[in-house]
Amino acid sequence: MTGLRRVMCIEDDADIRLILEFSLATVGGYEVLCCAGGRAALSQAPGFRPDLVLLDVMMPDLSGPETLAALRKLPCMDGVPVVFLTAKAMPDELEQLLEHGATGLIVKPFDPMTLPHDLLPYWEHGRGGRGA
Amino acid sequence: MAGEVPETFDAADPAASQPAAVQAAFERLRAAFIAGLPGRWQEIDTAATGPLRRAALHRLAGASGSYGLLALGDAAHRAERLCGAGPSPALVEGQAQALQEVRLLIEGAGFA
Numbered sequence: 142m143t144g145l146r147r148v149m150c151i152e153d154d155a156d157i158r159l160i161l162e163f164s165l166a167t168v169g170g171y172e173v174l175c176c177a178g179g180r181a182a183l184s185q186a187p188g189f190r191p192d193l194v195l196l197d198v199m200m201p202d203l204s205g206p207e208t209l210a211a212l213r214k215l216p217c218m219d220g221v222p223v224v225f226l227t228a229k230a231m232p233d234e235l236e237q238l239l240e241h242g243a244t245g246l247i248v249k250p251f252d253p254m255t256l257p258h259d260l261l262p263y264w265e266h267g268r269g270g271r272g273a
Numbered sequence: 274m275a276g277e278v279p280e281t282f283d284a285a286d287p288a289a290s291q292p293a294a295v296q297a298a299f300e301r302l303r304a305a306f307i308a309g310l311p312g313r314w315q316e317i318d319t320a321a322t323g324p325l326r327r328a329a330l331h332r333l334a335g336a337s338g339s340y341g342l343l344a345l346g347d348a349a350h351r352a353e354r355l356c357g358a359g360p361s362p363a364l365v366e367g368q369a370q371a372l373q374e375v376r377l378l379i380e381g382a383g384f385a
Binding site for chain 2: 156160168250
């Protein structure tokens with residue numbers, strides 16, 4: 142069985158990057174690459190070839206939706222699930238975010254002990270989209 | 274294997290399902306986050322503009338809950354929303370109260 146292995150996190154806050162890395166690498170056992178912004182992620186995605194991307198919405202250099210649009214143009218991102226990470230919890234705002242083409246949403250605060258488990262449905266969704 | 278839920282995973286109490294070393298690693302991260310909270314308050318308190326203050330509150334709101342500081346995260350989220358609203362006198366008072374709540378939670382020793 143091929144499992145979810147490589148997760149790229151794009152998040153500008155250093156404390157959240159730390160807890161993401163702890164959650165996904167230490168708790169989940171994934172290979173994790175954390176980027177502090179969208180531009181760094183765009184340059185590192187082809188080398189890392191993520192199976193799933195966790196993407197913050199509010200970032201200073203490129204916003205989450207802008208980063209998502211740029212990531213989708215990379216060949217290595219074809220069919221890769223992208224999950225927004227957002228503190229915005231109003232239903233209309235969440236719907237608007239999904240309209241940008243994300244696979245799903247994780248609302249902050251997330252539980253670092255359950256996040257690896259919570260990502261699996263999105264990974265399965267992406268695998269189905271690739272016909273695997 | 275990565276991507277598979279451990280057999281011992283208990284969804285009702287996920288932290289307790291983790292080995293002691295993982296729980297200890299989380300406690301170290303949490304302690305470091307708490308140690309950095311006074312600096313976070315300084316950033317909020319001395320922000321030169323409203324958008325900078327909102328951004329600092331947004332980061333605090335996003336991170337606190339994941340480190341188990343749910344009341345602080347909620348207070349920072351309320352303050353962020355109020356600081357983004359218009360400058361009516363009633364809202365200014367509400368903003369001050371929300372910021373005071375954030376400050377008191379940061380200064381409190383209850384979560385250390």
